[in-house]
Amino acid sequence: MANPMLRTWLLWWRKWGKKDWAIAAVGFAAVLFTFTLLIESGTEDPSAIGNRPLDLPISADDPVELTLLRNAKDRGAFCLDGSLPGYHFEKGFGSGSNKWVIHIEGGGWCNTIESCSYRSRTALGSSKFMDRQVIFAGMLSRDPSQNPDFYNWNRIKIRYCDGASLAGHPESEFKNGTKLFFRGQLIWEAIMDELLSMGMAKAKQAFLTGCSAGGLATLIHCDDFRQLLPKYTTVKCLADAGFFLDEKDVGGHYTMRSFYQDVLLLQGVDKSLHKNCVSKTDPSQGQCLFPQEIIKNTRTPIFLVHPGYDFWQIRNILVPDVSDPSGHWRKCRQGLQYCNSTQIEILQGFRTSLLNALDEFKQNKEGGYFINSCFIHCQTWFSPTWHSSSSPRINNKFLNKCF
Numbered sequence: 001m002a003n004p005m006l007r008t009w010l011l012w013w014r015k016w017g018k019k020d021w022a023i024a025a026v027g028f029a030a031v032l033f034t035f036t037l038l039i040e041s042g043t044e045d046p047s048a049i050g051n052r053p054l055d056l057p058i059s060a061d062d063p064v065e066l067t068l069l070r071n072a073k074d075r076g077a078f079c080l081d082g083s084l085p086g087y088h089f090e091k092g093f094g095s096g097s098n099k100w101v102i103h104i105e106g107g108g109w110c111n112t113i114e115s116c117s118y119r120s121r122t123a124l125g126s127s128k129f130m131d132r133q134v135i136f137a138g139m140l141s142r143d144p145s146q147n148p149d150f151y152n153w154n155r156i157k158i159r160y161c162d163g164a165s166l167a168g169h170p171e172s173e174f175k176n177g178t179k180l181f182f183r184g185q186l187i188w189e190a191i192m193d194e195l196l197s198m199g200m201a202k203a204k205q206a207f208l209t210g211c212s213a214g215g216l217a218t219l220i221h222c223d224d225f226r227q228l229l230p231k232y233t234t235v236k237c238l239a240d241a242g243f244f245l246d247e248k249d250v251g252g253h254y255t256m257r258s259f260y261q262d263v264l265l266l267q268g269v270d271k272s273l274h275k276n277c278v279s280k281t282d283p284s285q286g287q288c289l290f291p292q293e294i295i296k297n298t299r300t301p302i303f304l305v306h307p308g309y310d311f312w313q314i315r316n317i318l319v320p321d322v323s324d325p326s327g328h329w330r331k332c333r334q335g336l337q338y339c340n341s342t343q344i345e346i347l348q349g350f351r352t353s354l355l356n357a358l359d360e361f362k363q364n365k366e367g368g369y370f371i372n373s374c375f376i377h378c379q380t381w382f383s384p385t386w387h388s389s390s391s392p393r394i395n396n397k398f399l400n401k402c403f
Helices: 003-013 112-117 169-177 184-197 215-230 255-267 311-318 342-359
Strands: 064-068 086-090 097-106 154-158 205-211 234-240 302-310 368-376 393-395 398-401
Touching: 097 215, 184 215, 205 215, 215 234, 255 311, 302 311, 302 342, 311 342, 311 368, 342 368
Parallel strands: 097 154, 097 205, 205 234, 234 302, 302 368
Antiparallel strands: 064 086, 086 154, 393 398
């Protein structure tokens, strides 16, 4: 039987236009989740997808090959270092042959020439360092016992190599006098064109998802994704741990807002954002890059998966290093069980800020969200949190277990 979290999502998916909120609110779960955003490394291999008959039984552990974007050079779509962007693709079969699920990889952002230059020498800025093969897990898994509802869909993982949530623009390259390539928007467009030519143009259902910075990319491009597909296609989007908050840190500073301002100005991201927001605010202030503003203008149905105690946001928005020079928060940032009562109260206030930021979204009858109280970041791409005996569960819309 599928994970109740997954079933709740599927209920929302199937009941087009019905309000099916999955609001999970319990006391905090003191769970130390040790996964972090690690930079992957590997060697370049331009191998394309083979011709394996995917309707035949295959091992759930078989890796999926990296495919470098075939039309990238003609489109001018390059990673930060000028290498070709890539994706991993596994063809659907059976009842999933005309259904598509696309997952955009996460991995933060770069906000200066120096940080983007460093990033261009990693898998998050160059396909030269991307793993040639990856294992599809969570909602991309081919194992029906782990992913019973999407295992036979066409499944794609888009690798993230532009440092601006697939929203950078080349005009900024000249402005900043750098040899870096700010081509995120072109990467998005070129990958979509390639997938459409591979059969997505005839999709019955299409599902755009992403984790962290990939979740933000999902929100940025959700409406565009809808417009690329036929009217008869059921299209929805899911952002996993991509709802970044515009909140003050413990030192009283808008650290994340300042960071987003730098990203936006460096790569010209405002050109990819909703005109309704950009026209009403100073785009250089960065507010339009925050999900709370993006979803106000998004018309395509969105589902948000988010932890109430997102460890990435705790460590980078609420308590960034610069706001804690004495190290008072050092242990607490590693796990809730190390926090004192005052820190717990502040963390619960941060969680309340998340819920308050969703107040307007609650009125959207075609949207929904799942919020648990885990200390985690991203849950849909990892099998133990997506579908296992230890994954978060919803029973009558109440969270009854964290891990």
